[in-house]
Amino acid sequence: QRYVIFSQRKDAMNSDKIFQYSIDFLNEIIESLIPLKILKKSNPKNSDFDNKIKGILGKNFLESDLKKLNECSDKELREILNIKFKESRDERIKLLGEEQAKDIEKRIFLQSIDINWKSHIQYLEQLRQVKGLRSYGQRDPLVEYKKEAFYLFENLLNKLKLDFITILINLKVVETPQIKKEENKPNKIDPKNFGKKMNRNE
Numbered sequence: 001q002r003y004v005i006f007s008q009r010k011d012a013m014n015s016d017k018i019f020q021y022s023i024d025f026l027n028e029i030i031e032s033l034i035p036l037k038i039l040k041k042s043n044p045k046n047s048d049f050d051n052k053i054k055g056i057l058g059k060n061f062l063e064s065d066l067k068k069l070n071e072c073s074d075k076e077l078r079e080i081l082n083i084k085f086k087e088s089r090d091e092r093i094k095l096l097g098e099e100q101a102k103d104i105e106k107r108i109f110l111q112s113i114d115i116n117w118k119s120h121i122q123y124l125e126q127l128r129q130v131k132g133l134r135s136y137g138q139r140d141p142l143v144e145y146k147k148e149a150f151y152l153f154e155n156l157l158n159k160l161k162l163d164f165i166t167i168l169i170n171l172k173v174v175e176t177p178q179i180k181k182e183e184n185k186p187n188k189i190d191p192k193n194f195g196k197k198m199n200r201n202e
Contacts, residue, residue: 001120001153009113018106019089022168025161029056030081032158034074056162057084058170085169095173105168112164120156124149 012018036049053069054061069077092101127148 001149004153004157005113005117009110012106012109012113016102018102018109021109022085022089022105022165026082026085026165027078029162029165030078033077037070037074037077040070056081056166056169058166085165088169088171092171092173095175104171108167108171109164112160112167116156116160116163120152123152127152 012021015021033049033052036046036052040046040049049070050066053066057065065080069080072080089101092104096104127145
C-alpha cells in the first residue's frame with residue numbers, strides 16, 4: 001500500500017500531465033455515479049446519487065441541476081459534469097496562466113494524498129490493536145486484518161480521487177484589487193498631550 005501511494009505521489013510531483021490525472025479521476029467518478037443513478041430510477045427514495053452529486057458540486061450545486069442530472073442519459077451526465085469541471089479549470093487558466101494553474105492542481109493533489117494517507121495509517125493502527133478480538137469468533141486475526149486493510153485501502157484511493165475532484169470543481173480564484181501603500185506619515189500627537197507626563201502603561 002505504501003509503495004502504491006508513494007509511487008503515485010512521486011509520479012505526480014515529476015509529471016507535467018497533472019491535468020490528465022484530474023480528467024481520468026473525474027471520469028472514474030462519473031462512471032461510479034451511473035449505477036447510483038440507475039438505482040435511483042428503480043427506487044426513487046434512494047438518495048445515494050443525489051447526496052454524491054451535491055457533495056461533488058458543492059457551491060456550484062443548484063436544485064435545477066439535480067433534477068436535470070436525474071433525468072438525463074448517461075452520455076449527457078458525462079458531458080454536463082465534464083463541462084462544469086472544464087469551466088472551473090478554464091477560469092483559473094485565464095486568471096493565472098496554464099503553468100500556475102497546473103502547479104495549483106499538483107499542490108492540491110499532493111496535499112490530498114498526504115492527508116488521506118495519514119488518516120489511513122491511523123485506521124490501520126487502530127485495526128491492528130483490535131484484531132485480536134477476531135479470534136473469539138473462530139477466525140484467523142491476521143486474515144481478517146488483511147481483508148479489512150485491503151478494504152480500507154480501496155476506500156482510501158476512492159476518497160483521494162473524490163476529494164481532489166471536489167476541490168477542483170469548486171475552486172475559484174479571486175483577483176484582489178491592488179491597494180496603494182500610503183506613504184509613511186508620522187502619527188499626529190494630540191495637542192493636549194504636549195508636555196504631559198505619561199504613565200508607564202499609557
